[in-house]
Amino acid sequence: MSAHPDEPTDERLIQATLTGDDGAFAALVGRYKSRAFSIAGRFARNDYELDDICQDAFIRVYHNLAKFRGEAPFEHWFSRIVVRTCYDALRKTQRDRKNVSLDGIDIGAEDNVNAERAREVLDFALARLSAEERLAITLLELEEISVRDVAALTGWSESNVKVRAHRARNALKRVLEASHER
Amino acid sequence: MSDNLDKLFKVARAMKRDTSRVEFGFETRLLARLRIERAQAAPWFAFAWKLVPAFAAIAVALGVWNFTGATAVDLPTAIVGNTEDTVLVSYLTGDSQ
Numbered sequence: 001m002s003a004h005p006d007e008p009t010d011e012r013l014i015q016a017t018l019t020g021d022d023g024a025f026a027a028l029v030g031r032y033k034s035r036a037f038s039i040a041g042r043f044a045r046n047d048y049e050l051d052d053i054c055q056d057a058f059i060r061v062y063h064n065l066a067k068f069r070g071e072a073p074f075e076h077w078f079s080r081i082v083v084r085t086c087y088d089a090l091r092k093t094q095r096d097r098k099n100v101s102l103d104g105i106d107i108g109a110e111d112n113v114n115a116e117r118a119r120e121v122l123d124f125a126l127a128r129l130s131a132e133e134r135l136a137i138t139l140l141e142l143e144e145i146s147v148r149d150v151a152a153l154t155g156w157s158e159s160n161v162k163v164r165a166h167r168a169r170n171a172l173k174r175v176l177e178a179s180h181e182r
Numbered sequence: 183m184s185d186n187l188d189k190l191f192k193v194a195r196a197m198k199r200d201t202s203r204v205e206f207g208f209e210t211r212l213l214a215r216l217r218i219e220r221a222q223a224a225p226w227f228a229f230a231w232k233l234v235p236a237f238a239a240i241a242v243a244l245g246v247w248n249f250t251g252a253t254a255v256d257l258p259t260a261i262v263g264n265t266e267d268t269v270l271v272s273y274l275t276g277d278s279q
Contacts, residue, residue, distance in 0.1 A: 008208075027208040029208070029209050029212060032208075038198075038201075041199040042203055051204050051208070051211070054204075059216065113195070115193050118193035119194055122194050176186055
């Protein structure tokens with residue numbers, strides 16, 4: 001994300017934040033919060049959880065800002081922290097998520113899948129995956145991020161990302177089949 | 183079933199969650215949380231107990247050094263002792279004159 005010519009650059013905002021300027025940090029947050037909400041929105045179950053995940057991510061950014069070396073764009077470094085925070089949130093809420101029920105939701109075979117219903121079905125199926133599988137399949141299939149970039153975001157190897165995504169797909173198929181048979 | 187899954191992905195991809203309500207006032211909430219964190223930050227001496235193992239290790243090392251070092255040559259005493267002997271011998275033999 002490039003700053004408008006009149007606006008301070010990310011580097012300037014980071015330097016100002018490090019000297020204790022909260023206004024600069026607020027500007028940095030304002031610049032990147034949409035990205036955080038976009039990623040975290042795929043994992044959060046409701047608005048409260050979404051707000052919590054994004055706040056946790058930005059708090060981590062704030063505390064680790066001095067470690068940002070500027071070798072890669074800030075957005076990449078920041079996205080890795082957001083993904084890591086989402087992963088931690090997924091692991092923390094893993095048990096609760098499995099309580100999502102699919103009562104009254106029929107996964108029809110018709111071509112026009114209702115969007116809201118599709119989302120409920122997918123949420124139900126994704127809740128059955130491990131945190132690693134869910135993270136991999138969500139970033140690959142829903143955010144349409146390449147395997148290489150997912151590997152960079154998660155810190156996993158590319159083959160690890162592929163294996164987890166493959167397992168996730170198989171698990172999702174099994175869940176959908178089982179739900180369809182009911 | 184694979185088609186079904188791809189169909190679900192396609193629909194879910196197209197669905198963008200409306201986050202405008204949560205985004206509203208986000209910076210204000212975040213900075214308020216940061217200020218609370220700073221205000222609650224523990225003073226340095228709250229972490230002093232973390233130094234206990236280091237101090238214990240230093241105490242043990244000093245004890246071991248003291249115990250094993252007691253039998254070793256005590257340099258100042260040896261120097262003073264030798265000097266006294268030399269002075270005494272010189273005095274008795276008349277070398278000092």
